Each structure stands twice: as C-alpha cells, then as structure tokens.
Amino acid sequence: xxxxxxxxxxxxxxxxxxxxxxxxxxxxxxxxxxxxxxxxxxxxxxxxxxxxxxxxxxxxxxxxxxxxxxxxxxxxxxxxxxxxxxxxxxxxxxxxxxxxxxxxxxxxxxxxxxxxxxxxxxxxxxxxxxxxxxxxxxxxxxxxxxxxxxxxxxxxxxxxxxxxxxxxxxxxxxxxxxxxxxxxxxxxxxxxxxxxxxxxxxxxxxxxxxxxxxxxxxxxxxxxxxxxxxxxxxxxxxxxxxxxxxxxxxxxxxxxxxx
Amino acid sequence: xxxxxxxxxxxxxxxxxxxxxxxxxxxxxxxxxxxxxxxxxxxxxxxxxxxxxxxxxxxxxxxxxxxxxxxxxxxxxxxxxxxxxxxxxxxxxxxxxxxxxxxxxxxxxxxxxxxxxxxxxxxxxxxxxxxxxxxxxxxxxxxxxxxxxxxxxxxxxxxxxxxxxxxxxxxxxxxxxxxxxxxxxxxxxxxxxxxxxxxxxxxxxxxxxxxxxxxxxxxxxxxxxxxxxxxxxxxxxxxxxxxxxxxxxxxxxxxxxxxxxxxxxxxxxxxxxxxxxxxxxxxxxxxxxxxxxxxxxxxxxxxxxxxxxxxxxxxxxxxxxxxxxxxxxxxxxxxxxxxxxxxxxxxxxxx
Numbered sequence: 271x272x273x274x275x276x277x278x279x280x281x282x283x284x285x286x287x288x289x290x291x292x293x294x295x296x297x298x299x300x301x302x303x304x305x306x307x308x309x310x311x312x313x314x315x316x317x318x319x320x321x322x323x324x325x326x327x328x329x330x331x332x333x334x335x336x337x338x339x340x341x342x343x344x345x346x347x348x349x350x351x352x353x354x355x356x357x358x359x360x361x362x363x364x365x366x367x368x369x370x371x372x373x374x375x376x377x378x379x380x381x382x383x384x385x386x387x388x389x390x391x392x393x394x395x396x397x398x399x400x401x402x403x404x405x406x407x408x409x410x411x412x413x414x415x416x417x418x419x420x421x422x423x424x425x426x427x428x429x430x431x432x433x434x435x436x437x438x439x440x441x442x443x444x445x446x447x448x449x450x451x452x453x454x455x456x457x458x459x460x461x462x463x464x465x466x467x468x469x470x471x472x473x474x475x476x477x478x479x480x481x482x483x484x485x486x487x488x489x490x491x492x493x494x495x496x497x498x499x500x501x502x503x504x505x506x507x508x509x510x511x512x513x514x515x516x517x518x519x520x521x522x523x524x525x526x527x528x529x
Numbered sequence: 530x531x532x533x534x535x536x537x538x539x540x541x542x543x544x545x546x547x548x549x550x551x552x553x554x555x556x557x558x559x560x561x562x563x564x565x566x567x568x569x570x571x572x573x574x575x576x577x578x579x580x581x582x583x584x585x586x587x588x589x590x591x592x593x594x595x596x597x598x599x600x601x602x603x604x605x606x607x608x609x610x611x612x613x614x615x616x617x618x619x620x621x622x623x624x625x626x627x628x629x630x631x632x633x634x635x636x637x638x639x640x641x642x643x644x645x646x647x648x649x650x651x652x653x654x655x656x657x658x659x660x661x662x663x664x665x666x667x668x669x670x671x672x673x674x675x676x677x678x679x680x681x682x683x684x685x686x687x688x689x690x691x692x693x694x695x696x697x698x699x700x701x702x703x704x705x706x707x708x709x710x711x712x713x714x715x716x717x718x719x720x721x722x723x724x725x726x727x728x729x730x731x732x733x734x735x736x737x738x739x740x741x742x743x744x745x746x747x748x749x750x751x752x753x754x755x756x757x758x759x760x761x762x763x764x765x766x767x768x769x770x771x772x773x774x775x776x777x778x779x780x781x782x783x784x785x786x787x788x789x790x791x792x793x794x795x796x797x798x799x800x801x802x803x804x805x806x807x808x809x810x811x812x813x814x815x816x817x818x819x820x821x822x823x824x825x826x827x828x829x830x831x832x833x834x835x836x837x838x839x840x841x842x843x844x845x846x847x848x849x850x851x852x853x854x855x856x857x858x859x860x861x862x863x864x865x866x867x868x869x870x871x872x873x874x875x876x877x878x879x880x
Binding site for chain 2: 312313314315316318319325326331332334335336337338339342347348349351353354357374375378
C-alpha cells in the first residue's frame with residue numbers, strides 16, 4: 271500500500287515558476303502555502319501581489335489574488351480587509367516595493383494595526399529591473415546603480431524594516447527569518463504561521479521579513495549566494511522576533527508610566 | 530420625503546449611502562473635506578466602513594482593494610488629490626472595477642487655490658493617468674443634481690465595470706441647497722461574484738490584475754476597453770436651455786459655469802436677445818451629436834464657451850462643430866466664478 275509522505279500544498283498550483291535558478295522565492299512561496307493549508311485558510315484567503323520579481327506569484331499560489339500598483343500592496347490589502355474582515359488577507363512584497371516606493375503604505379498600515387499579514391522578502395537588490403540598488407542594499411555592495419559600491423554618505427544606510435516598524439506604539443507581530451538554510455526555513459515557517467494566526471484571531475498587524483538571495487543579480491552561484499547572505503546580510507539584519515503584541519517595548523512602557 | 534437643506538459635500542456623502550455604497554476611503558483636502566467629516570459620523574450609523582487614509586495614494590489604492598471585493602465603494606477628493614489618485618484610477622480602469630470618484634474641483638495648477646474651478650476638465654475627460662482609458666464623467670450644476678448623479682453613478686459603474694467620476698467644484702461642495710434623496714430610485718447593486726476576489730471556495734481562483742506581459746494579450750485588452758468606451762457613447766446627456774426660437778449665439782458651458790450662464794441667458798432673453806445654452810451633463814462621453822445638430826442650424830452664427838478655466842472644453846466644442854462656426858471663449862480662472870453680468874457683456878460684444 272502506498273502512502274503519501276510529501277506533496278505539493280493545495281495552496282500552490284502545478285505551475286513551473288519563472289524564478290531564476292537558486293532564487294529562494296519558490297521556497298518562501300511554499301512556506302506561505304503550507305501555512306495557509308495547515309490553518310485551513312486557502313478558501314478564505316485573498317493575496318496581494320507586488321510589483322517586482324514576484325508580481326506573477328498568483329500563477330503559483332492557488333487562491334484569490336489582487337495585483338497591486340508598485341508599493342501599494344498594503345493599501346490594496348487594507349481596502350479588502352476592511353470590507354471583508356472575515357477573509358485572510360496578505361501581501362507578498364519585495365524590498366524595492368515595500369521599503370522604497372511603498373514606505374508610506376506599509377508604515378501606516380502597521381501603525382493603524384490593520385489585521386493583515388505581510389510577507390516581506392528582502393534580497394538587498396532590485397531583481398526584476400536587473401540589479402539596481404535597493405534601500406536594503408548593504409554598504410559597499412555593488413549594483414548597477416551603485417557600480418562603485420553603495421556609498422552610505424550619499425545613499426544612506428540600509429533600512430532595517432523589522433526594526434523601523436517595531437518602534438511603532440501599535441501592537442504588532444514583527445519578525446525576521448531567512449531562507450539560506452533548512453534550519454532557518456523551518457524557523458521562518460513558524461514565524462509565518464504565527465503571523466497568520468495573529469490575523470486569524472484578529473489580534474494585530476503582522477509582518478515577517480525573510481532574507482533571500484538573488485544569485486543572478488549578485489553575480490554568484492546559488493551556493494555562494496546563501497553563504498554571502500549568512501556572512502553579510504545576517505550581521506546587519508539580525509534574525510528573530512522583535513515585536514509581539516503581548517510584549518510592549520521598554521520605551522512605550524516608560525511613556526505610559528510618565529503619562 | 531420632504532426636501533432637506535444640506536451642504537453640497539454632506540449631500541454627496543448621504544447620496545452615496547442611499548445608493549448602497551457603504552465603503553469609503555479618503556484623505557482631507559479643501560474644499561471637499563466635509564464629505565469625509567460627514568461620513569466619519571454617518572458610516573458607523575449604517576454599518577459601513579469609513580477610513581481616513583494616509584494620503585490620496587493610500588485612499589485610492591484602498592479603493593482598488595475594496596472594489597475588487599465586488600462591493601460598492603467610493604472616494605472623494607479635490608484636484609491635487611485627484612492627481613495623486615490618477616495612478617490608482619488607471620489601474621482600477623484597467624482591472625474594470627466599478628467604483629465612483631468625486632472631484633470637488635479647485636483651482637490649479639500646483640497647489641493653486643481652494644476656490645471653485647473647472648481646471649480639471651481635460652484631466653477628467655481624457656483619462657488623467659497613464660494608458661488608454663476613460664472615466665464616465667458626470668458634471669452636475671446644483672446640489673440636487675449632484676445627489677442624483679451620485680446615485681446614478683453606481684449603476685453606471687456596475688453597467689460598464691468602469692469608474693465613474695462626478696465633476697463637482699468648490700461651489701457645489703460648499704453651498705447649501707434643498708435636496709430630495711427620493712428623486713432617483715435606488716437600484717440593486719449588480720452581482721459581481723463571477724470575477725470578484727472573495728476567497729476561492731469551491732471554484733478556481735479569481736485574479737484581479739492589470740499586467741499583460743504578452744503584447745498580443747495587452748492589445749486585446751486595450752481593444753476590449755476601447756470597444757467599451759464606444760458602447761458608453763450612448764450615455765451622453767445634455768440640456769438645452771433658453772432662447773427665443775432661433776438663437777444666434779449658443780453658450781456652451783457645464784456645471785457651475787452653466788448655472789451662471791442660465792442667469793445671463795434669462796436676462797438676455799428678457800431683453801429680446803436670442804441666446805441659448807448647450808450644457809453637456811456628461812463631459813465624457815461628450816454629447817457631440819447633439820451639439821453638432823444644434824450648431825449646424827442656420828440661425829446659429831457663433832458659439833461662446835463659458836468656463837472656469839482657460840477654455841479646455843473648446844477642444845470638444847470644436848470637435849462637435851468641426852470648426853464650421855466661430856467659437857469664442859469667456860472664462861475666469863484662479864478660483865473666480867464668473868458673474869452673470871460678465872457673461873451678458875461677453876455675449877453682447879459678439880452680437
């Protein structure tokens with residue numbers, strides 16, 4: 271008698287992706303789809319695709335989807351969620367989309383405590399347009415628009431989205447995982463699961479940043495890419511949960527005491 | 530129901546609720562802010578959604594997300610805000626989402642001023658954002674007509690799966706007039722379950738999108754939209770006002786400037802001057818045929834376009850008349866509403 275040990279999650283379609291070899295979008299898609307399956311949310315989910323490499327992610331996810339204007343995915347998600355609070359609404363966004371053109375939308379969605387989930391994939395570069403400097407590009411990192419390496423005097427330091435959003439007083443679940451190793455994929459899946467659970471229980475805004483690779487635009491092999499991520503990105507973008515709705519940060523506590 | 534004295538902006542909010550639109554996203558901007566203030570109080574009473582967005586970009590993109598659910602949703606703003614919304618409007622039109630937008634137009638360009646203007650005529654009637662698209666644009670001249678247009682707008686948006694814009698201005702938004710909400714029957718919202726994103730329960734996923742990477746598909750979609758705008762031409766509406774039987778001069782004007790023109794025409798007709806008004810009620814589709822019919826009459830010697838801008842509607846008047854009769858212009862700009870006396874004088878100069 272045969273027994274199925276592992277199969278494609280129902281939340282994914284049977285399509286080949288257009289992602290480059292070694293890109294971790296596929297693995298991150300799978301984590302999201304598995305969590306949605308496990309929580310029984312597929313038939314009540316509306317996803318929002320960004321502009322960037324994952325603009326076509328609705329070809330791979332097997333669920334209702336909207337395709338947003340560049341950076342506006344959180345606004346799309348808010349419009350849907352406010353009308354249909356019974357639905358599970360999430361955005362899937364890259365670093366150019368979320369941390370550059372979409373900073374206003376993500377900041378205010380988080381600050382209003384919108385009950386949506388954001389999967390934020392950070393690979394420190396613009397992928398689809400061919401390797402330009404992102405707000406998350408590391409100091410000295412070479413891209414097509416920082417050919418001498420990112421000069422922090424001119425371009426500023428890379429934005430740490432997890433840390434930035436965690437300063438907001440509004441309760442939220444904000445964590446950073448990574449896709450560079452099986453161990454971290456497993457832990458990242460736990461973060462994603464928590465994020466969707468917080469939405470399901472109508473608790474708070476949730477965002478999981480996932481560090482990822484771009485072998486094509488980094489000019490590396492897939493293996494070199496995962497090593498580069500571990501050696502260069504993780505020191506600047508520490509992994510782990512930074513904010514949970516149950517715990518108030520020290521600064522907020524102090525402010526409440528003063529008032 | 531008895532008539533109720535209401536401020537234009539508040540009547541705008543109430544009309545939308547009466548039309549069954551219970552989802553509103555907006556950002557404060559003068560001279561339309563009272564729409565948001567009214568709905569902030571009123572939406573909770575009717576179990577609707579009021580959300581003050583972080584910007585007009587936010588509000589208009591929330592509108593996309595809301596309309597993609599298949600429910601009636603709308604927003605309002607004023608000129609600079611509409612410019613910011615033009616991004617989302619292009620996407621909403623491409624995705625064929627039925628929505629309603631209200632522009633309480635103020636003077637531009639730039640920050641301009643907060644007083645009434647019709648400076649967004651070309652922006653509204655030519656699309657406004659990127660790509661080949663049109664909005665269906667209604668241009669009311671009174672608070673009552675604004676209410677009626679808003680209630681019709683949701684049905685028209687449903688019918689064509691296209692955003693409908695109400696082109697009001699700061700005067701309509703700020704003045705108080707008696708309104709009767711029962712003048713227009715309320716219809717039932719259309720069933721959008723065949724395409725709306727509501728969760729893929731027992732069906733294939735619905736994708737609401739605007740990206741067509743294959744140029745053949747993109748061209749096909751553009752042709753589909755163009756055919757829709759062609760079908761939309763039957764919605765062209767107009768009004769002919771005044772005249773003593775064989776008007777020598779036709780004033781073309783819409784919205785508030787048409788209302789001013791009516792007062793001027795009353796006076797001129799009383800003096801025996803044969804002048805009539807042609808008022809487009811829809812400015813897209815523009816009532817080309819009706820104006821062409823009127824202008825080709827032998828007794829019509831000349832046309833005078835009266836606008837609160839630099840003469841943007843002249844393009845359409847010229848298209849309608851094929852430049853067969855001279856077209857003159859009288860307008861005030863910068864937030865100034867022309868007086869009936871000024872219009873009378875402008876007419877007399879031409880006769």
